[in-house]
Amino acid sequence: MIYTLPLTGGRTLYGLALGILMLDTKFPRLPGDVGHAATWPFPVAYRIVRGALPERMAVPEADPALLEPFTDSARELEELGVPAIITSCGFLATYQRELSAAVSVPVFASALLQVPVAAAVAPGRRVAILTASPVLTDRHFIGTGWSQRAIPVVQMAPEPDSHFVETYVGNAPEADIGRIEQEVAGLARRTVREHPDVGAIVLECANFSPFSSLVRRITGVAVFDLHTLGLHAHAATDGCGPGDR
Numbered sequence: 015m016i017y018t019l020p021l022t023g024g025r026t027l028y029g030l031a032l033g034i035l036m037l038d039t040k041f042p043r044l045p046g047d048v049g050h051a052a053t054w055p056f057p058v059a060y061r062i063v064r065g066a067l068p069e070r071m072a073v074p075e076a077d078p079a080l081l082e083p084f085t086d087s088a089r090e091l092e093e094l095g096v097p098a099i100i101t102s103c104g105f106l107a108t109y110q111r112e113l114s115a116a117v118s119v120p121v122f123a124s125a126l127l128q129v130p131v132a133a134a135v136a137p138g139r140r141v142a143i144l145t146a147s148p149v150l151t152d153r154h155f156i157g158t159g160w161s162q163r164a165i166p167v168v169q170m171a172p173e174p175d176s177h178f179v180e181t182y183v184g185n186a187p188e189a190d191i192g193r194i195e196q197e198v199a200g201l202a203r204r205t206v207r208e209h210p211d212v213g214a215i216v217l218e219c220a221n222f223s224p225f226s227s228l229v230r231r232i233t234g235v236a237v238f239d240l241h242t243l244g245l246h247a248h249a250a251t252d253g254c255g256p257g258d259r
Contacts, residue, residue, distance in 0.1 A: 038066045105154065133214070
């Protein structure tokens with residue numbers, strides 16, 4: 015790379031490719047999860063939104079008291095110089111417009127943004143949304159630019175007493191990953207068995223992402239998640255950060 019002198023500064027950090035807003039969690043995260051730094055092939059910056067506990071997010075109506083902490087954290091990431099921001103929770107779809115309005119860099123708030131893409135690559139078939147809690151409403155969907163009237167979807171989730179829910183919604187500090195893998199595999203099989211018209215899958219919950227390849231192998235359909243969203247966000251904004259132009 016050839017640099018033109020003089021170089022322009024004004025910040026402390028450089029070369030950050032993506033900013034990530036994190037829930038306030040203590041459960042373990044595997045590579046593939048957005049909260050595991052080794053997931054990304056480029057430098058990322060994190061901000062933990064204190065008080066944004068999983069049980070406050072996996073509900074039909076997001077807690078309005080959390081909006082300001084999320085927008086404040088998004089601004090902090092922007093100040094670091096990231097060219098794009100994603101989140102670690104698909105339920106933040108309801109905050110998509112507010113988060114985008116709070117900063118001048120693009121915000122990709124939820125894996126649900128990819129549902130129209132999933133529908134396009136599987137015309138005439140339904141999109142399955144795998145979620146930790148099947149309480150998504152049109153408010154979440156409209157927040158990411160589409161509705162159930164336009165795109166037929168089906169929500170699928172692990173059993174409420176599953177180890178997956180116990181770990182990721184219950185915010186448990188330890189997990190049996192082998193058991194979770196079995197539960198995700200069972201959910202994938204149940205999805206295509208009960209809904210044979212499913213042509214693509216979107217993993218709304220970030221904690222499904224380490225098992226995306228497993229879901230693809232079992233179902234044989236395209237699978238989108240927060241990892242693919244982050245890669246898309248980076249590809250779309252690479253070179254757009256402050257000081258990169």
